[in-house]
Amino acid sequence: MSILVTGGAGFIGSNFVLDWLAHHNEPVVTLDKLTYAGNLDNLASLQDDPRHDFVQGDIADQDAMLRLLQAHQPRALINFAAETHVDRSIADPGSFVQANIVGTFHLLEAARHYWTALDGSAKTDFRFLHVSTDEVYGSLAAGDPPFTEQTCYAPNSPYSASKAASDHLVRAYHQTYGLPVLTSNCSNNYGPLQFPEKLIPLVIHNAFAGKPLPIYGDGLQRRDWLYVGDHCDAIRRMLEAGVPGATYNVGGWNERTNLEVVHGLCTLLDELSPRADGHSYATQIVHVTDRPGHDRRYAVDATLLQRELGWIPAETFDSGIRKTVRWYLDHPQWVARITSGAYRQPPAGCAQAETA
Incomplete structure (x- = not known):
């Protein structure tokens, strides 16, 4: 038994891999394309762990993905692989279409062919869990209730539009082919190992570097903040007991303005x-x-996840942000390798295992 994690060298993906192996002995195969946001430093502690294999590859390479599935026979595929930064999507929307829409399509096709060939309990128990974002729902006004799983999609950036399209593809593969999928739409994640282009690590890095701490506009854009460890816990719970075909919103119940x-x-x-x-x-x-096109407010209602699967976040914003700042203070070398670009080369003793 094993699981396959795509996009597993990125921020949320690497936290999930580390979290999974801290709670389970079940092996993990981690795949990542290692674009600018994929960082093998994040997985360096697993270099000598026999439960972990790293593979460099692209989810858009359907044949390679099918070979990988057939070789490792995972019981679940958790898809974190995506381009995620809104600013980058405004500057280069094409790469987001390719990664988030075309890539998800080819990954679904590989998973469908793999799943179709399975027998018995292996076929019944297989899960394809697609990790998405609350940004697919668009923007809320100040007095609007939070997003639920029934909120209509209304994406406002090339990033959120590409993720919305990928969500629709995942749903269609369940409805058309019966592929046992799960979709999570999460709020803004923060925590250790986040690439310093996002607000919280950017502020921490710039503060120590004596640089300006930039805030867009009036800074009154509101977000629901979710500690990444809580998100990982929610995904584990979804894999354990989520209903195939279901979508679950994952939020921290922590609205704050920027x-x-x-x-x-x-x-x-x-x-x-x-x-x-x-x-x-x-x-x-x-x-x-x-x-x-800056969305004014996101807020996530995670009641369904709590009611059906018993999940609630363990961290408040105050406790989670203190853990986050403490981690960055304790890991200056990680930050230095990001800012110097040295992270693009594997850290000592952390060569990739294979290429898809």
């Missing part, structure tokens, strides 16, 4: 690692021109 998040980070950094000159990191905050 301005609140940045000011809170500055206060925490002032406490844990004060500036040498005695000033607050908040003096580095600058407001920059808002990005096009």
